[in-house]
Amino acid sequence: MNYGQPKFGSDERLALPGDLEDRPSRRPWIIGGIIVVALLLVVALWMSLGKKPVDAGPKTEQLPTVSVAVPGRQTVARIVSATGTLAAKREMPIGVAGEGGRVTRVLVEPGQWVGAGQVLATVDRSVQTQTAESLAAQIRVAQADATLAQSELARAQSLVSRGFISKADIESKTATRDAAVARVRVAQAQLAQQRATNGRLDIRSPEAGLVLTRNVEPGQIVSSGSGTLFRIAKGGEMEMRAQLSESDLTGLHVGVPAQVTPVGGSVSFAGRVWQVSPVIDPQTRQGIARIQLSYDPALRPGGFASASIQSGSTNVPQLPNSAIQSDEHGNFVYVVGPGDKVVRRSIKIGEVSDTAVSIVEGLNGTERVVLSAGAFLSAGQKIKPVLQKTQG
Structure with missing residues (x-):
């Protein structure tokens, strides 16, 4: 008999240490893992299926908030810009x-x-001076003849009453005296003429x-x-001869103020229009407005200058420069149309100042105009307008 040898049968296996303890401890872990996996699958399925039946209602569109303003109409000075040359007012x-x-x-x-x-x-005038002296001498000769003729006439008149001198002789001597006096006057006139000639x-x-x-x-x-x-x-008075178009000459009157700035300088000189051309050059279709200026060394005749002429006033809408857009088709602004949608509006600008731009065509002043962010908008886009007050 072989003792100590394990017997192997069809239902028997080699028993390993710990077998009796491991078998019951693995089973709960396996079951727990299965349950956890099942729960995760249920949760994932619920989350994927649960989003669809939730009714969130219609989607809310995120509209851009844009500042707009109603410009109205304001009275502004009509400024005409021109260029021209400086000259003496009366040269x-x-x-x-x-x-x-x-x-x-x-x-x-x-x-x-x-x-x-x-x-x-x-x-x-050396020759002319001698001529004048000669004429002065002739005056003295003529005066001497006139004095002698007067003396002879006086003596003859004293003898008339005694019968020594006839009336015919008296008349002859009177004529001689008168001729001598006339020669004096002629000589005097000739001397005065010569002196005037010398003075010239x-x-x-x-x-x-x-x-x-x-x-x-x-x-x-x-x-x-x-x-x-x-x-x-x-008088040292200067002027600028400003070249203006036909349209700019319309409404320009004598007496309106102007500011003239010579080319190359930064100082402007105040003046007034004193003459407006009554004719238009048929070639250039321009006329001249003459601006009177007081003397200043910086105003050199023949120089070039620019002018800003105040020609009346106009009642137009005004907008800040940020509202004006430009492209290859010209200047335009965006206005808020029906349904708060952006509409492009072509405009024509007028006077430009540090604070505002005058709109002479394209707006009547009652529109809601986009003040800024126009570069980020497009025609037809819907916005959320926020009305702001304009400085009037």
């Missing part, structure tokens, strides 16, 4: 008034102020003003055909 060209000659002295320079009648240049040799300023140009030098021979020797701005 006086000065040349030779007399017979001319050699210039001996030039007494003024451009930019210098002169008075009425002041000598600007002198011309040699001096080139003088006809009015007080500012010397603009000088085109003569000492030693130059001048005559009445020499052209303009000096140019003077009467």
Whole structure:
């Protein structure tokens, strides 16, 4: 007999240590795991099926909130912008008034102020001075003849009563005396004429003003055909000759204020329109408005300048610059149409200031206009408008 050898049969197996303890401890864990998995499946199924029957109602559309305003209409000054040249208001060209000659002295320079009648240049008058002295001598001769003729007439008249002189002799001596007096007057007139001619040799300023140009030098021979020797701005008054279109000239009146800014400068000068062109250039379709300006060294005749002319007033809507949009089709704004939908509205802008832009066409002032965020909107889009007050 073999003792100690395990016997194996069809219903027997090798018993391992712990078998009797492990078998009952695994069973609850397995069952618990199955239950947990089943619960998770039930919960997942319930969650997937439970969303569908929930009725959340109609979806709420998220509309953009946009600030809008009703601009109304305001009275604003109508400003006309123009460009043009600066010039003397009354420019006086000065040349030779007399017979001319050699210039001996030039007494003024451009930019210098002169008075009425002041000598600007002198011309040699040596020959003319001798002529005047000769005429003065002739006057003295004629006066001597006239004095002698008067004496002879007086003596003859004293002898008439004695019968020594006939009336015919008296008449002859009276005629001689009268002729001598006439010769004196002729000589005096000739001397005055010569002196006036000599005085015209001096080139003088006809009015007080500012010397603009000088085109003569000492030693130059001048005559009445020499052209303009000096140019003077009467009273130093300047003007801007602003070029304006036909439409801008409409409604422009004498006396309206203007601001003139020379090119290259930042200072503006106040002036007033003193003349509006009565005709239009058929080629350019423009006219000239002449703006009077007080003298200032920065206002140089011949220079270029820009002007802002206040030409009446208009009653138009005004909007902040943020409300104005632009594209290849021009300027436009967005207005709120029926159903709070955005509608594009083409406009034409007028005067632009630091605070507002005038709308001359496209709006009547009663529309609800989008103030900002226009770049993020599109025509037909629905918005939630928030009305804001405009500064009026």
